[in-house]
Amino acid sequence: MKSNRLAVLTGGLVFVLASSLMFAHHNIGAQYDRNSPVTLTGVVTEFLLINPHARIDFEVTDEHGNVEKWSAWSGPPAGMFRRGWKKDSLKPGDKITVTGAPARNGSKQMSVNRLVPPDRSVPVLTLGAD
Amino acid sequence: MRNRCVGLALTVVTIFWFSPAMMIARSAQESGTTVKVAPRTSDGKPDLTGLWVRTGNTPGSLGNADSFSDEEPPMTPWAAQRYRAAREGVPDPDDQGREDLDPLLYPYCMPPGLPRLYIRTGTSTFEIGQTRDRVYMVFEVHSTGRIIYLDGREHLDGAPDMFMGYSVGRWDGDTLFVETKGLNGLLTWLDSLGHPMTSGLRMEERIRRANHDTLEINFLFDDPKAYTRPWTGKKVWELRPDWGLLEYTHCEERGRREYLEKVLKGDKGP
Numbered sequence: 499m500k501s502n503r504l505a506v507l508t509g510g511l512v513f514v515l516a517s518s519l520m521f522a523h524h525n526i527g528a529q530y531d532r533n534s535p536v537t538l539t540g541v542v543t544e545f546l547l548i549n550p551h552a553r554i555d556f557e558v559t560d561e562h563g564n565v566e567k568w569s570a571w572s573g574p575p576a577g578m579f580r581r582g583w584k585k586d587s588l589k590p591g592d593k594i595t596v597t598g599a600p601a602r603n604g605s606k607q608m609s610v611n612r613l614v615p616p617d618r619s620v621p622v623l624t625l626g627a628d
Numbered sequence: 629m630r631n632r633c634v635g636l637a638l639t640v641v642t643i644f645w646f647s648p649a650m651m652i653a654r655s656a657q658e659s660g661t662t663v664k665v666a667p668r669t670s671d672g673k674p675d676l677t678g679l680w681v682r683t684g685n686t687p688g689s690l691g692n693a694d695s696f697s698d699e700e701p702p703m704t705p706w707a708a709q710r711y712r713a714a715r716e717g718v719p720d721p722d723d724q725g726r727e728d729l730d731p732l733l734y735p736y737c738m739p740p741g742l743p744r745l746y747i748r749t750g751t752s753t754f755e756i757g758q759t760r761d762r763v764y765m766v767f768e769v770h771s772t773g774r775i776i777y778l779d780g781r782e783h784l785d786g787a788p789d790m791f792m793g794y795s796v797g798r799w800d801g802d803t804l805f806v807e808t809k810g811l812n813g814l815l816t817w818l819d820s821l822g823h824p825m826t827s828g829l830r831m832e833e834r835i836r837r838a839n840h841d842t843l844e845i846n847f848l849f850d851d852p853k854a855y856t857r858p859w860t861g862k863k864v865w866e867l868r869p870d871w872g873l874l875e876y877t878h879c880e881e882r883g884r885r886e887y888l889e890k891v892l893k894g895d896k897g898p
Contacts, residue, residue, distance in 0.1 A: 528718060528727070549880040576753075576768060576874035 530599035530609040537597040538568060538608075545588035547575040554588060554596070554613070568606045570596050570613070572623060587620045664840030666802075671760055674802045676835065679873065680843050680865035682752035694724050694747060694820035696847055696861025707824050707854040714822025725822025731815050737879040738815045739770055741791030742808055743831055743847065746863060747819055754865075755873055763797065763804065769876045776806050783809050789827045791816065797833075806833040818849070826853045841867045 540558040552572040559565050572578065588594065593616065598608030613623040667675040703711060714725035724730070731738040745767050746752065757764040761779040766772070776795040784794050789812040797806035813827035832848040843865040850858040888894060 528723070546881070548884065549875065549877040551881065553881065574876055576876055579874060580871065 529602060531602050532599045532609075534600065535597055535611055536600050536608065537595060539593070539595045540568060542588050542592040542594055543567070543590055545585070545590075547578065547583065547585040547587075550574055552578055552583075554594070554610075556594060556596070566606055568608065570598055570608050570610050572610045572613075578623075582619075582621045583623070584620075587615055587617060592616050666837040666840055669758065669760075673758075673760075673799055674804070674837050675758065676756045676763065676804065676837055676843065677758050678843075678867045678869060679753065679755045679871050681868045681871070682746075682863060682865050694722065695823070696743070696747065696819060696849070696863070697859065699859075701823060701849070701859040702856040703823075704854055704856055710824040711822055714817070714824075724820040725817065729822070730820075731817060732878045734879045734882040736815075737883075739772065739791040740878075741812055741816045742774075742793055743849070744817055744819055745769055745772060745792075746845070746847075752865075753868075753871070753873065763806075766873060768873050770878075771873070771875055776804075783807075789813070793831070800834075802836060804833075804835040806835065807831070808833070813851075813854075818851075818854075824854055825849075826851055828853050843867070 538556075538558050540556040542554060542556045544553075544555040546553045546555075552575050554570040554572065556568050556570065557565050558568055575583075594613060596608065596610060597612040598610045601607040610623055615621075615623070669675045714729055716726065718724075718726060727733050730736070732740055732744075753768040755766050757766075761777070763776040763778065765774040765776070767774070772792065774792050774795065776797045778797050778799070780798075781796055783796060787794065787810055790810055791812045793808040793811035795806050795808040797804055799805070808831040809829075811825070811827060811829050811831070813825045813829055816825060817823060818825040818829070829849060829851040832850070834846040836844050836846075838844050845863050845865075847861040847863070848858055849855065849861070888896070
């Protein structure tokens, strides 16, 4: 049990480090506000495991029933695939909670800091500047 | 006669004992780690084949992930001006240069070419194949191929500039020495920080399989119009025999969106 926890912890740490490296080349700070992360809960409409960065489109509904369409950007698909993500790891209708750096230009886009997929066999996505 | 035999045997043992392979093996044994020696081809050359993934991507002894060296290369006034423009408004010195000026990115979508292909990637991964007179490299980025000719040929004269240039090489002991010329210096950055280059760049690579799982490349960049003297860098890769090459491109997402909208009219197929 202890070794399992250690393995999970170690795996998570490796994933965080590796994920940070995947994004390290990108000029994220210019496009996204890393100092003001937001957390949103919504429903996936499309997941694209494509180059150069995977994209998750999702809809957020507020308490008044208003729907906002958001896009969350993640790492390069090759790196995500090697860490256990597949092109169907998120499906339309999946409920997700995403924490990320919002776009500086005010558009409804973010760079993913953390996303817990509904399928627990898929690694938690932890990217960016948290 | 007997003395000569004993002397010969001692010589052989001494040479073997101090051979690089044995020294690595002894060093590993003494430190309690296991380091497998680099394999060789049937003709006795170091075998570079395999899928290699870059390590040492953090700032430090092996350089920033987006550059070849921790030290600022000695730029000419022209290069310094071009570099300042590429960095203007970029807050983090470790971040890549301005994306709106980056020839790789939308809407320019140029191939990264050499030498930038070695550093600007999602994973900086390539596979090497090798024969007696060729070394083949296939990079994950843009699925780009490269041939290094080892058959003694000369560089091309008057050929068009190419993003991958033209590479000739030779074995220098256990190190593969490669010289590349004919690079496209107009539509490329040398690295992802935004250092410029010209078509006059001559790149040297010294490629060495340090042990079974480690590939090192020492670089030298000689580009007199952009840099006041040749400068060097180093990168290290580790063997990943369990991986296969995937793909990394820079403009797929933006191009996909426009193609889907303008050409396919939203039709994603049956």
